[in-house]
Amino acid sequence: MTLSFPIIFLLATNLGSKELQDLEEQIPTLTYDINVAEVVLGKVFRKERALFELRKHRLVTEEVDPSEASSPASRGRKRAKLETPALASSDLDSDTASDGEIQRRLVGSASASPTVRVVKLPWFTESVKAGEVLSMDDYIVYEGRKVPRTPVQPAQPVSADMAAQVLKRAAADAGALSRGSPRATTTSQKWGETNVSHPVRPALLRQTTSEQEIDTQLPPIPEYLHTTYSCQRPTLVNPPNEAFIKELTKIRTARTLVGDHIGVRAYSSAIATVAAYPYSIQTAQEVARLPGCGNKIALLFQEFKDTGQVKEAREDESDPKLAVLMLFYNIWGVGETTARDFYNRGWRDLDDIVEYGWDTLSRVQQIGVKYYDEFGLKIPRAEVESISATVLAHANAIRSGFEMVIVGGYRRGKLESGDVDVVLSHRNAAATQDLVGRVVVSLERAGHITHTLSLTTANSERGQAPVSWKGDDRWNRAGAGFDTLDKALVVWQDPAWDRKGNGGDGGGPGRNPNPHRRVDVIISPWKTAGCAVLGWTSGTTFQRDLRRYCKKERGLKFDSSGIRSRTDGSWVDLESGPDGSPAPDMLTAERRVFAGLGLEYRPPEERCTG
Structure with a gap:
């Protein structure tokens, strides 16, 4: 209870x-x-x-x-x-x-x-x-x-004598400041600190007559928005208020970089709510009434409506320290904490990292620096499909019968992706046992994989048995990842290129001009493939709220490797049919997970919470 x-x-x-x-x-x-x-x-x-x-x-x-x-x-x-x-x-x-x-x-x-x-x-x-x-x-x-704040009193008429006295005091104060009095002394603040010695008067929501008329005709808040769980809402990839959401996202990113975890969570909830709102927002009052928003987000919308931008987002973009932190944060293998550590060492660009700290980086971080620009390039849908088809072909060459779902942003409907995520599974459990290493070797020999960033085989090491929650610490240790599936995080490069066009006379090997891409290959046993597809498809906030929903409403623990009971730690099978038969395909298994959790099925394009 x-x-x-x-x-x-x-x-x-x-x-x-x-x-x-x-x-x-x-x-x-x-x-x-x-x-x-x-x-x-x-x-x-x-x-x-x-x-x-x-x-x-x-x-x-x-x-x-x-x-x-x-x-x-x-x-x-x-x-x-x-x-x-x-x-x-x-x-x-x-x-x-x-x-x-x-x-x-x-x-x-x-x-x-x-x-x-x-x-x-x-x-x-x-x-x-x-x-x-x-x-x-x-x-x-x-x-x-x-104690309520003292209301502002109406301005009183100012006489000529009063005005003269005010001017006299102002002149005296100016003289004192110019002589270096304590009031004139200023100290530079550290970056990120806020001067609170003189509280700033909070902004007020103001309304024009036309806005008041609009408020009386506001559409009702959809029933699904009354829940705090974004996994219960349809959230489209291109929502009506996309421009405002982009401004909020910039602020959230800045909060991430400075380590403001509370701010990140609050902005994530607000973004997910605004993204799920099906109408184009007209007034700040319309924002204030939305769950997860309140006056803070409403004031930001008012500013956005008046100026076409949000001042805080512009200030974050122009902040030189934030710019450096963002540069470091975008290195693959570097999180916000490491980015701040790099900054505190005095580094300000990638050249500083190479010159002063190259030997202190992990191999993964070195690869992230080496291919920084290429990893930042977006991958069009056609190339995502081509890479995924190649992975599936190599898996089926090892053993026929593998099935695959392209997950991540591609499945949510994005026109371009930052990386390629695929989930492979097979109806025969023996086929997925120790598959990930064999697939990587096959793709390396064919010239598709240039580097392996991470290779995880925890699922195969325990015989693919669903791990119980709070069970063997070997599988539940901190830092093991958000799931325990076998997976390979690799660097990919298309080996096919025109050598004559790049190598002069075609006699030399030349240099492959195709960009390096980030590819994640996830292997799931058939009995938990629905959880794998669900977890790796959905937006970040959708995943967070799904785990929170399972914990608070169902007494379960969810991750991409399966569902476990928080009562006794046992695995909970939601993917098999009533007679115990396996799901006919991976997408049906995913639908069964939704149904088993008491959630309405949301297609991938409705899970774009960011």
Whole structure:
């Protein structure tokens, strides 16, 4: 049973990125807006630290009198609030609950408290362990009443004397600043830091009369958008609001580069929602009402509508440090953490990496640098199909009967792909055992594969038995990947080229002008091929929400190598027929996984969540 927690804001202070992500996934009523939170949860143990965190997040409070907070009547109000049906976690079941949605549900709730409590993290973890929401009395570090911002007063008439006094004071201040007073002293901020000494007045959503008229005629929000799981929505490759989504995606990328994991998740949820919205957005209020968006995204849309762009996205594009981080991040084999490490070493371009750090790179990273420009080229659909057909032909040359599905962006309908992903399977389990190495060798001998970046044989090493969840640590260790299928991640180059046209007189070998491509060959046993095709086809947020849905709604763990029960860790077969017969083909197996999970089937072109 899902526990009915109050609305929680999670402090990132003193939490590692992995611990932070795990907690976000566990909190069913998580919000990223501290202003609507009832509980601020974190590794905070002193009132002074609690007050500092609230100030840092610009939440103004006044401490609740201890006698009032501990009175029987107050405790009764606390218990009543925890039992409020309107805020049950079943209604707000999301690891990125919409701020706008939470605010709407708070409005009109008679039991909504004007206070906020800073609570020690063990209150939440011990509540989860106990299976019930425990009393906060022993965990509260600070309790304060939220102080509303002072409204702006109407301007008063200014007399000539008042104006003269203002000008006189301004002149005096200017003189003091020019003499180097403390107010004139400035310090350069570190990149990525924000000066919060003078809080910026929050922007307000403004509406013209015509926009107000539009709002009264807004189309109803589709029923599927009321869910927090993007795996339950149709999300097309070219949505009506694609231009705005591109701006949000640029901001999300910048958040990725600086390590803002909370921001990345929040923007991913907003992007997935806007992408699934079937109408062209007309007003900011239309955005604010969408789950996962709220006022922040609405204000960005208002700016986009007024100017045709989003200032934050433009600033990110012009930031010199972000430009360098993006350069490094686009090296195959380099993630955002390594990109920041390269920057901190003083490197600013690929030449710096080659000159000062080549020997410190892994072999995969060296290949990523060597073919940086070529890996950045997009692959047209015709070439994706040609490469995939070659892989299938070599597999069938080893043993006939292999079937293949081209997955990734190609299957979602993209006109061009960044790489080529294929899933191979065979109805006979013996055929997929140890196949991946033999396919790679065959393709290498034919001149198609120039480098093997990674070769994983975990599935064959355990005899292709579906791995149980929390089973043998050998197969569940950190860093093993998001699935345990056999796979080869390789560099591909078409060996056919016109030697006369490239080698002068044709007497010499010349240089193959065909670009190097990235190709992933995934091998799945037939009994889990549906999960493999589903996982490797769907967009990133779709996959994230599918795993979250399986965890919270079904008590299951999903990845591309199969489905397991979170109760006893056993493999759950959703792909066989009622009589135990195997699926007739890989796409039918995929449909059966959707049905077995209680999800409406979404064709690949409706899984473009980004």
